[in-house]
Amino acid sequence: MSSYYWFMVEKSYKKFTSDVVFTNDTYVIIGSGVGGLTTAVFLAKAGKKVVVLEQHYTPGGFTHTFKRRKGLVWDVGVHYVGNMEENSGLRRIFNYLSDNKLEWDPMGDPYDVAFVGGRKFEFVSGKENFRKKFHEYFPNDKNAIDKYLELLEKSTKKNLLYFVQKALPGLLNTVLGPIFRRIQKPIASKTTYQVLSSITDNQELIAVLCAQCGNYGLSPKESSFASHCIVINHFMEGGYYPRGGANRIHQTIIDNLESLGVKVFIKANVEKIITKGKSVKGLLINGKEFSCKKVISNAGAYNTFQRLLDSSVNNKKHIDFRSIKPSTCHLCLYIGLDKSDAELKLPKYNIWWYADKDTDSILNDKDNLSKDQLSFAYISFPSAKDSLWSTKHPDQSTIQLIGRAWYKDFRAYEDKPWLNRGEEYDKIKDQFKEKGLSLLRELYPHLEEHIIHAEVSTPVSTKKFSNYNEGEIYGVTHAPERYKTRVLRPRTHIKGLFLTGQDITLVGVGGAMGSGILTATTIIKWNMSKQFKEISAKY
Structure with a gap:
């Protein structure tokens, strides 16, 4: 992002300080994305001591949102969620995680629309x-x-x-x-x-x-x-959006965690998992060592094995990520408008736009940034999806337009200072912005005079705020090689170290939540049946 206002949040969270102490039976979770928060709830409900650490100024991982001067708000990763119909298993689990505080708005039909080579196709539930x-x-x-x-x-x-x-x-x-x-x-x-x-x-x-x-x-x-x-299959019954915005996901879950006695700290930068032999000994946080015996990493498999652990404690199968590539990275255009989505007739559905039917060539065009027009775009209308938006943001609406990017085009800028990466970097962003706005004008020409804000984020923006090595948004690749490795599982070869997050299961809010359940099950085993019975009976 290219603004000083990335981290304007509605709720303040407790900053990590050097006087924090972990007991030997405390499960310290690195990362406050949905995977980490889900694991925390299930462990806390099982009577375990849990602490959650977040390196940034706001928790939630890709569920957080950001604001701009005019009060405009965008989500950064949650555009819709499937399987959220009433009484579905996923809905019941999120009710459990949030203590029934998280609500969902259905997107209706169609929930997705695809334009392929000029022909329109609707996806219905x-x-x-x-x-x-x-x-x-x-x-x-x-x-x-x-x-x-x-x-x-x-x-x-x-x-x-x-x-x-x-x-x-x-x-x-x-x-x-x-x-x-x-x-x-x-x-x-x-x-x-x-x-x-x-x-x-x-x-x-x-x-x-x-x-x-x-x-x-x-x-x-x-x-x-x-x-x-x-x-x-996840979206076969349609799409849903968190009522009140994507940040309601982590806010409601953290509120529940706090009621269970779990502390969630921000500005807790975990630099190293300290080991003794093949066991967890502690964590290096903000430059200081803290003793602990049980760690759950929601920082991604690559970050955990390649950055947080010393190479001496890894064996070959745990350090060789050459066969497990990172997922894709992206450019995102954030657009703000000075009229409501109702006045502008913005849809709730998402748009998948392809210039032609050769989607493989389009999505693998590594020279796409140099082209005059976009050949692919995903367009989302978050303000139209959220039934509470108009009460907080009258006479405003928002749009996001995403295009695929390649990290090779941005590697030269990764070590340059945020907000000051140079003219060439800004030129790349401006070119994508103009191409994105051009496509939007083609689809919705009446929006032109109502655009009051437009800015672009890049893969180096993602890397800065998510710590993913190449600005990837979906962790490791979802190609066949993902399923061949035995590394992507909750239990690691280090005693006291577990993994959670989308790398353990699959991409998305539902996938991350599922990883939290798998990790909690790995730790508390058959006692999870008590929690599933409670979910079935009460939620």
């Missing part, structure tokens, strides 16, 4: 509604569409078994782990394009079925079909 809609779009490909939906349905249990085996203890993991992974392997080892091209040769249909692939950050020929299935 419900499998049968989806089937009917796509039969209308592709009347000669009904059998392929039916087969696709069948594959999605069959993938659910296979993916569930894959994630369950990550939390199995000792002997159970040794016996059942290989079996569960083998069951999932056929869908994990193939790319999305390989599977879809086996059921249809209609390239336009494949492009449209993969139009939402930006949700996991890889094109059809790169992504694992397992990743594709999880994300598409």
